[in-house]
Amino acid sequence: QKEVEQNSGPLSVPEGAIASLNCTYSDRGSQSFFWYRQYSGKSPELIMSIYSNGDKEDGRFTAQLNKASQYVSLLIRDSQPSDSATYLCAVTTNSGYALNFGKGTSLLVTP
Amino acid sequence: ETGVTQTPRHLVMGMTNKKSLKCEQHLGHNAMYWYKQSAKKPLELMFVYSLEERVENNSVPSRFSPECPNSSHLFLHLHTLQPEDSALYLCASSQVAGAHNEQFFGPGTRLTVL
Numbered sequence: 545q546k547e548v549e550q551n552s553g554p555l556s557v558p559e560g561a562i563a564s565l566n567c568t569y570s571d572r573g574s575q576s577f578f579w580y581r582q583y584s585g586k587s588p589e590l591i592m593s594i595y596s597n598g599d600k601e602d603g604r605f606t607a608q609l610n611k612a613s614q615y616v617s618l619l620i621r622d623s624q625p626s627d628s629a630t631y632l633c634a635v636t637t638n639s640g641y642a643l644n645f646g647k648g649t650s651l652l653v654t655p
Numbered sequence: 656e657t658g659v660t661q662t663p664r665h666l667v668m669g670m671t672n673k674k675s676l677k678c679e680q681h682l683g684h685n686a687m688y689w690y691k692q693s694a695k696k697p698l699e700l701m702f703v704y705s706l707e708e709r710v711e712n713n714s715v716p717s718r719f720s721p722e723c724p725n726s727s728h729l730f731l732h733l734h735t736l737q738p739e740d741s742a743l744y745l746c747a748s749s750q751v752a753g754a755h756n757e758q759f760f761g762p763g764t765r766l767t768v769l
Contacts, residue, residue, distance in 0.1 A: 548697070575754040587745055587760040588698070595755055632698070640754040641711045642688060645698040 548635050550646035558654055563620040565649050567633030570614065575640065577609055577616045580632040582648065588632055592618060623653045658682040659761035661746050667767045670736060676764045678729040678746030684759075686752035687729040689721060692743040692763070704729060705752035736768045 547570045557563045565579075576595050580588035594600045594607040594616065606619040616635075620627055630648040637644055658681040668674050680687060689701040703711040704723040712721075718740075720732040729746055743763045749756040 576756070578757065580760075587743075587763045590757055590759060593755075593757050634698075636754050637700075637711075639711060641686075641703045641705070641752045642700045643698075643758060644700075647695070647697045 548633055548644050548646040550631075550633050550649045552647060553650035554652050555649055556652045556654060557623050559623060559625060561623050561653075563623045563627065563651055563653070565618040565620075565631050565633075565651065567616045567618075567635075567646055568614055569616070569633075569635045569644070571635065571638055571644070572611075572614065573638045574635045574644075576636040577607070578634040578643065579605075579607060579616075579618045580634060580645075581627075582630045582632055584629075620651075623651075625653050625655055627651060628653050659746060659748055659759055661744075661761040661764050663764060664762060665765045665767075667769065668733070668736065669769050670738070672736075673732070673734040675733065676731040676744055676746075676766075678731075678761055680727055680729075680746075680748040680759075680761075682748055682759065684748040684750050685726050686749045686756070687723060687726070688747040688749075688758060689729065689731050690745040690747065690760075692745055694742075698745065701731075703752055710752055733766075736766075738768050741766055741768045 579592040592607040608617045632648045633646040634643040702721040722730040746761040747758040749758045
């Protein structure tokens with residue numbers, strides 16, 4: 545069973561700080577990596593995708609990928625209370641057709 | 656709100672009922688997916704369709720039956736469900752099925768089986 549592991553949290557950070565969310569995966573054949581944000585009672589919303597080793601920045605979000613270590617992370621700079629949500633890490637399956645999801649990390653940004 | 660819609664948003668059904676969930680995507684995508692999200696568990700892939708052909712399904716009980724009549728519509732037919740099938744059922748779509756393809760989710764159908 546291919547797995548995606550995340551700390552469930554909650555991760556609590558003060559407003560304005562950097563939130564760091566981590567994810568490890570077991571399938572070395574995975575090629576694509578995604579971060580979704582899910583507010584309580586809502587569906588997942590795609591916020592970042594990353595396909596090659598290194599960093600990818602989009603606004604306040606930076607995704608980092610290290611395929612050798614099978615590790616992907618998401619940094620949120622200048623965290624806002626509106627960033628409080630569950631963040632899901634998703635990794636393509638070996639077939640490439642679908643995604644394996646982690647259980648998510650709950651982030652709480654306190655004013 | 657995304658370009659993926661799902662109806663109904665909430666559904667309560669008995670174990671002997673037959674019902675269908677509907678998903679429609681307005682993004683011009685060619686791949687559609689059904690996922691199940693239960694409390695305390697990761698999202699579980701149920702079915703994948705690419706150009707109206709099923710390309711992957713993950714050991715889903717036969718009481719769940721998908722149908723994809725065209726690339727914009729996806730259905731999940733439900734019959735003789737069990738209480739443990741109560742969950743949030745999410746539909747997603749992507750440009751094509753395969754790596755490097757971002758999936759976009761609909762709002763989900765909250766299903767309760769009594």
